[in-house]
Amino acid sequence: MRNQPSISWPASDFSRIPFAAYCDPAVYEEEQERIFRGPTWNYLALEAELPDEGDFLSTKVGETPVVVCRDSDGVLHAFVNRCMHRGMLLCRERQGNSENFICPYHQWTYDLTGQLRAVPFPRGVNGEGGLPEDFDRGKIHLQELKVEKFKGVIFGTFSDATEPLIDYLGPEVVYEIERLFHKPIRILGYQRQRIFGNWKLYNDNVRDPNHGGLLHMFHATFGLYRLSQKGGAKLDARGRHNITWNSLGTDDEKTTSEGYEGTKKVYKPKFSLNDMSILQNRTEHPDDVTLVILSVFPNVVFQQIANSLCTRQIRSEGTDRMELYWTYYGYADDDEEMTRHRLDQANLVGPGGLISMEDGEAVELVQVAIQREQDKHAMVEIGGTGKIETQKSLVTEVPIRGFYSYYCELMGFPTGTEAAAE
Ligand SMILES: [Fe+2]
Structure with a gap:
């Protein structure tokens, strides 16, 4: 018999995440059954x-x-x-x-x-x-x-109880997948990345629009993504999936400077690149959305950063270890020059990416810091602790609460049964 984990979520609004969830081997074992072999795609x-x-x-x-x-x-x-x-x-x-x-x-x-x-x-x-x-x-x-499969994306499930894929994704995610895969694609290559951190820490990372304009100073400095830009996070009805999006070039200097006031030392608006082509966005859609980080519970992220497109598959390997599997693609009708541009821009992401390298590092450094603090909790309050729903700002981490509301449901964890330890 498996050793049933017993972790209580101290706040019923999921604004507290027990660190034990990232460290306890019994939780990890149960996840393999209830999440990855459970009613999920x-x-x-x-x-x-x-x-x-x-x-x-x-x-x-x-x-x-x-x-x-x-x-x-x-x-x-x-x-x-x-x-x-x-x-x-x-x-x-x-x-x-x-x-x-x-x-x-x-x-x-x-x-x-x-x-x-x-x-x-x-x-x-x-x-x-x-x-x-x-x-x-x-x-x-x-x-x-x-x-x-949907629009050429293949999903699998172990459980007979899993709802049809289209229902599982919900209309918001279906819209984004149709947008990203609006015409035939061509695979451009792969990268693999081992991250010494729990697989859920990566799910937290991609459901955290707030960090995108803070941790990633390349983003903020060169304007691909700033918290002062037009953007938000679209959630499905159950809050389990998330679509972070923004539109570059929609911020003004005053709002940006005021917002980054406290981080002046790292945000250097005067910085430039000798070759700015890596920042170039070539419009491919009728909308003005230039970045999409679409996270589908439990194991995939679909990315559009300007013209860089890929899927990131999350493969758990233990409580404190995971592999991220990157599949880069373009469209079948891209000419050679466009393919070159997509590959150049792929340098923004991946294990040593100008943006993404910090995500792997952040996940690892959280894991290191919490390992001996399993009775403590992470605090998730940015964006408020109210209803888990679509966010009209990038200064939010509400999608993380959405992830754990569904996670706890699948894991059968009790919630709100004890006061948050603070
Ligand atoms: Fe990030």
Whole structure:
């Protein structure tokens, strides 16, 4: 039996996050069951990565290795990446094309629908050894996840109780995905990043529009994102997903200077770059939105920063360890120059990105500071502690409260049962 974690959320408005939630191994274990194998849709891959029959790739749902493939009829499948024989990791390649999956250990062979097709020496040798007479190969099938896709984005779920994908995403997220994937895409490349911090700290980070204009001084200094700009955070009806957005060039010097008054030492409005092209936004949409950080519970972020587009998949690896898997893309009809621009701008993000490197560091430094403070709490009050709903300002962290309202629901954690310890 699993060791049931018992963490009380001290405030029913989710304005306090117990640090134990980021550190307790029992919580982490339970999350693998209740969140990643629970009634959630987990991002798996982009359809553009698997254009042909026989294409496959390795991915993760939480800590579970998963393989996604396109069978000979063009149908997408997702399986736990584990041989049904003795539990060996079936597919060790990151990506490829094959007619089948052959387990390296004993060469049990599965077709692209996950059906066991062949076992070496099934009848042994000279009537000795081999599989028993009643062994039914037809009944052996890789453990399959239910798969749904929307606009070329592939999601999977372990649970039969999960609502249809479109309902899970909700109209706000559906709108943003349709906007970002408004025409066929082309994969440009990948980056992987190990962050020594809890996977939820990264979810907090991307639901925190406030930090975007503070931690990231490149953003603030060069105007890609400032708290004084037009922007906000759109939440779905349940508050579990978030869309942070802004429009560059919508602030004025007075509001900006006043707002950053206390941070004068780091905000240097006079700074410049020798080559400003990395900041250039080439309009691609009828709206004036130049940045979108769309976070879908529990494991994916979709990014538009000017013309840099990517997905960031969150892969938990323990209480204090996660991998962030970045998939960069452009549109299939981009010319070479536009592709170059997107790749140049990709330098803003990723493990060593001019903006994103600070996020990994922030997550790690929180983890270090809270490890021995598990009876204490994080305070989440910016934007108010009222209703969890869409925010018209970037100076807010309400979407974090939204994340934990749904998280606690799935985890079965009691809320508001004790006063916040302050
Ligand atoms: Fe950030």
